[in-house]
Amino acid sequence: MCGFVGVFDLKVDAKELRPQILEMSKKIRHRGPDWSGIFCDEKAILSHERLSIVDPQSGGQPLYSKDGNLALAVNGEIYNHMDIRNQMNGSYEFLTKSDCEVILALYQQKGIDFIDDLNGIFAFALYDKKNDCYLIGRDHMGIIPLYQGWDKHGNYYVASELKALEGYCNKIEEFLPGKFLYSKDGVVKEWYQRDWKDYENVKDNKTDMAALRKGLEDAVHRQLMSDVPYGVLLSGGLDSSVISAIAKTYAGKRIESGDEKDAWYPQLHSFAIGLEGSPDLAASRVVADHIDTIHHEVTFTVQEGLDAIRDVIYHLETYDVTTIRASTPMYLMSRVIKSMGIKMVLSGEGADEMFGGYLYFHKAPNAEEFHKECIRKLDKLHLYDCLRSNKSMASWGVESRVPFLDKEFLDIAMRINPDDKMCNNGKMEKWVLRKAFEDYLPESVAWRQKEQFSDGVGYNWIDSLKELTEKEISDEQLANAKFRFPVNPPMSKEEFYFRSIFAEHFPSDTAAACVPSVPSIACSTPDALAWDESFRNNADPSGRAVNAVHNDAYKEKVENK
Incomplete structure (x- = not known):
């Protein structure tokens, strides 16, 4: 990088x-x-x-x-x-x-x-x-x-x-x-x-699981080119676990030699971060033991995360709520990774957008809408997960690579029949990906429910952010946000809090206009809010906001108006 x-x-x-x-x-x-x-x-x-x-x-x-x-x-x-x-x-x-x-x-x-x-x-x-x-x-x-x-x-x-x-x-x-x-x-x-952006060009395609599997294996293999020590980010979720498991199979050989010579740094290091007792730390440990990496767990406290927010916003150059929630632990982890001499990591970004992995995809009304939402998500990825992955790591001089978004693999994955990607007939989100790589992983991980990174590091992290910003920002400040911030007025107290810090670093309106500000549930685009009445009344980017889908859904009842 x-x-x-x-x-x-x-x-x-x-x-x-x-x-x-x-x-x-x-x-x-x-x-x-x-x-x-x-x-x-x-x-x-x-x-x-x-x-x-x-x-x-x-x-x-x-x-x-x-x-x-x-x-x-x-x-x-x-x-x-x-x-x-x-x-x-x-x-x-x-x-x-x-x-x-x-x-x-x-x-x-x-x-x-x-x-x-x-x-x-x-x-x-x-x-x-x-x-x-x-x-x-x-x-x-x-x-x-x-x-x-x-x-x-x-x-x-x-x-x-x-x-x-x-x-x-x-x-x-x-x-x-x-x-x-x-x-x-x-x-x-x-x-x-690309032709696959049009639903008409993919709706009748046959899904080739073997081609999907080989395509991702090839993408990971390509992206292991390095003359310096590298590692993998391993949250214990499906996406990072698949990438880590594939990387482990190639780590012993130097790909620049056509896999004929021993790798310069043959031991694969994996990294996970979370609050003490978080879902990600527990799941990542299971995967690391299974694939035999040298595993490093980074724990942080809520206060350490809150103390880092100002620096995170400076480095990420955003006030988007989901991005800051997820970038803060990633930013902290990057510092530890760099301290160990690692200069490049593989990460799992992109799979949720390609395979409809976010929990709100369970509410997609049909295959065409499912596919269109995947395209909308991919088209905006540069504003969210790509930005988070790149800048969180680059803030400490570490390069992040994302094999799911490999140009050749993207063509394979996005030509899969969208109907086979859908979460219907009792199938979990990303069923196609899970099935293609279930033999790489422990069953408890291959079929673990989707956790957004900001949730998986520990639910108390997001809850504490919402509690802090609720105290810091008054109802009156939020009601008058459009006067202080005429470009993209904040829609929540949490966004108002982040936007205030952003404005200290980047005071110009032209800088503010570079950041997205749209309503969302569980990382949806605004278009997908129409899929379910409850979405419009419960718009929070956390995956737990998808009632009746997430195992630990928010307990508040949402009245359908």
């Missing part, structure tokens, strides 16, 4: 702007504490903060073509870089072993029409001096963050995090996933398009 800041279309002298870019870049150095690099030209500047995962010795950035014409800053990993290198057949002279250098080779060979050739997680900025043009791109799901902004002079900026642009840019926006900007065209275009 790295971070970069780039500025193009310069309206001021580059030498005068260079010190400012270095200051902006310093604000995201937590993402890349290993080395800093800068490219400065008359018409463009790229500053890069590196976290070295692949090729620590020669893969420093920005990267350059041999003739010095192309300069590239990348945050991410290109999992199929070896295949791309081999396809070049010597037509491009590589200067490093960095996985990201293939972007330069592809650009030189194909121009701008290469991004779908990449299987990885990435945000990049490429400058072509000879043609005085630049290319900005972001991965298919927004797993890696990227923002863009414009200052009072009209200079155009891109940066890995919002904080690098705040105070310098009058206008800030998220650079959306699956998009690219080529300066000669001057407009942002879509490079990631």
Whole structure:
């Protein structure tokens, strides 16, 4: 995981702007504490903060073509870089072993029409001096963050995090996933398009469990490329347990050698966090014993979580309630992971969106609505779980990888017949995934009910947050929220509390507009609230808000009006 800041279309002298870019870049150095690099030209500047995962010795950035014409800053990993290198057949002279250098080779060979050739997680900025043009791109799901902004002079900026642009840019926006900007065209275009987004193209498909299983195994295998120690996040839920179990089967060999040589760091370490006695800690221990990882349990107190909230909001750059609830324990765990010398982890994000794993999916009226909600969830994932996973880990210089969202596996999973994913006829949520991997896991875990991460770390965590914010924010403050916060007025006292802290870190309205603020139950989109009358009267993002589905549903009775 790295971070970069780039500025193009310069309206001021580059030498005068260079010190400012270095200051902006310093604000995201937590993402890349290993080395800093800068490219400065008359018409463009790229500053890069590196976290070295692949090729620590020669893969420093920005990267350059041999003739010095192309300069590239990348945050991410290109999992199929070896295949791309081999396809070049010597037509491009590589200067490093960095996985990201293939972007330069592809650009030189194909121009701008290469991004779908990449299987990885990435945000990049490429400058072509000879043609005085630049290319900005972001991965298919927004797993890696990227923002863009414009200052009072009209200079155009891109940066890995919002904080690098705040105070310098009058206008800030998220650079959306699956998009690219080529300066000669001057407009942002879509490079990631898939037929499975249309229900009509998947409704009659046959579900191939063997293909699903192999697809995920291949995705995990690809994403284990690393020249540094790595681990797995293991909450004890289905998703993280499946990823951890698959990773364990490959951990003994170095995948860069075609699995022929012993791994540099063959012992797989797993990590879990929770309050004392939490559901996740108990379940993760069962899985760790079953798959034989070196397991580390991190316990935190409610007070330690509350003390971290201000820092969490600064690093996550959000005031979304669910994200902050879940990010706080993840942020605390990341610090412990980094202290042990681990620089990369695999995580289980994405499965709930792909397979309809949230408990409210039990209320989906039909397969078409089920599939449409999965697509809506995937389209917004960059604002929630991708953001949480990336920034919680990156805050302490740890890279998070998400095999469920692997580009190739996504195509397999999203072409499954939606009717087979549905929670009907007594089937549990994510039944297809559970069935495909039940032999990897203990039965108690393979068929454990969905717990959202913010719930699984201990129910008292969310309950304490709600209790605190109920005391801190008055009814009058909430009623008048639209005057203090005209952009996305808070809808609950908890959101008001988080928003107040966010505004201290990021005071501009343009920063506030980068954050989502929508009604939800158990992480649903607003559209899914129409599925059940009780949803509209009990809109809380916790999974326990789904009455008659969660085993520990909130005890309050909800009156249907």
